[in-house]
Amino acid sequence: MTRIALIAGNGSLPCQIADALSQSGRDFRIVAIRGEADETTRGRADTELGWGEIGRLYGFLHKTGCGEVLLIGGVSRRPDFTSILGDLGTLKRLPTIIRALAGGDDSLLTKVIRLFEDEGYRVVGIRDVAPQLLASSGVLGRVQPKQEDWRDVELALNATEKLGELDVGQAAVAVGGRVVALEAAEGTDAMLERCADLKRIGKVRAKGRAGVLVKTAKPNQDLRVDLPTVGPRTIDLAQAAGLAGIAVEAQGALIAEKDETLKRADAVGLFVIGLERAKTAGPSGQ
Numbered sequence: 001m002t003r004i005a006l007i008a009g010n011g012s013l014p015c016q017i018a019d020a021l022s023q024s025g026r027d028f029r030i031v032a033i034r035g036e037a038d039e040t041t042r043g044r045a046d047t048e049l050g051w052g053e054i055g056r057l058y059g060f061l062h063k064t065g066c067g068e069v070l071l072i073g074g075v076s077r078r079p080d081f082t083s084i085l086g087d088l089g090t091l092k093r094l095p096t097i098i099r100a101l102a103g104g105d106d107s108l109l110t111k112v113i114r115l116f117e118d119e120g121y122r123v124v125g126i127r128d129v130a131p132q133l134l135a136s137s138g139v140l141g142r143v144q145p146k147q148e149d150w151r152d153v154e155l156a157l158n159a160t161e162k163l164g165e166l167d168v169g170q171a172a173v174a175v176g177g178r179v180v181a182l183e184a185a186e187g188t189d190a191m192l193e194r195c196a197d198l199k200r201i202g203k204v205r206a207k208g209r210a211g212v213l214v215k216t217a218k219p220n221q222d223l224r225v226d227l228p229t230v231g232p233r234t235i236d237l238a239q240a241a242g243l244a245g246i247a248v249e250a251q252g253a254l255i256a257e258k259d260e261t262l263k264r265a266d267a268v269g270l271f272v273i274g275l276e277r278a279k280t281a282g283p284s285g286q
Helices: 013-024 038-043 054-064 086-102 109-117 147-166 188-200 231-240 257-269
Strands: 003-008 027-031 048-050 066-073 172-173 178-182 214-215 245-249 271-275
Touching: 003 013, 003 038, 003 054, 013 027, 013 038, 013 066, 013 245, 027 038, 027 054, 048 054, 054 086, 066 109, 147 172, 147 178, 147 214, 147 245, 147 271, 172 188, 178 188, 188 214, 231 245, 231 257, 257 271
Parallel strands: 003 027, 003 066, 027 048, 214 245, 245 271
Antiparallel strands: 172 178, 172 214
């Protein structure tokens, strides 16, 4: 099978993917992004390269026989292109890189994919190489949603679909039959923190735990590089916001640190469910 290059940013996902590939017998190499990859990832990496070292990256991929590329992990720092100096491979491709990144209305990630594809590499996603890390369908932990929770699930799901049409965000929160928060540029974590603030000042009122976070992919979203993700911190923030649970799209969302995420959800009494788009009315269909 084709050797995969994991181009690793921050967070624990690169090592989770590496473990999954090892367990499945896939051959891979890890390229740590300097200034982004954490100490654990760097310790497992075959090489570490800066943002501007595109030429060295392509040289490494060619030398190690990698035919596929998986971009994984977060990116939080602005690129430092001073590393271009001395990288003749990057300088040679610089006009092409500038044209690709500047032109059109595509997202930056889509443009980065195109750069790899133009060099003859196949860009793959988690669904291609480690589908077992994606959310499956149904109730994923021990906590079951109540019937009133399904009403909030359906409402928030409809809201995420509208958000997706506008290419705004991936998540929404519904509490007690009304949408109380929509994700925009601030991201899911900040949206959940805002929900906690709304409840604290009395703008959202509910007895006990109530409401659902729904997170789904946007229409035409390239899931190879932009997969909706929830993890342990999502559970913590949903608990702080007083929510009853979380719903994500089955086979269309990643549960980071899956065992820990579900264990933490069970411990605090939050349900986690994987949604099939046609099945949002609950087990009874009511």
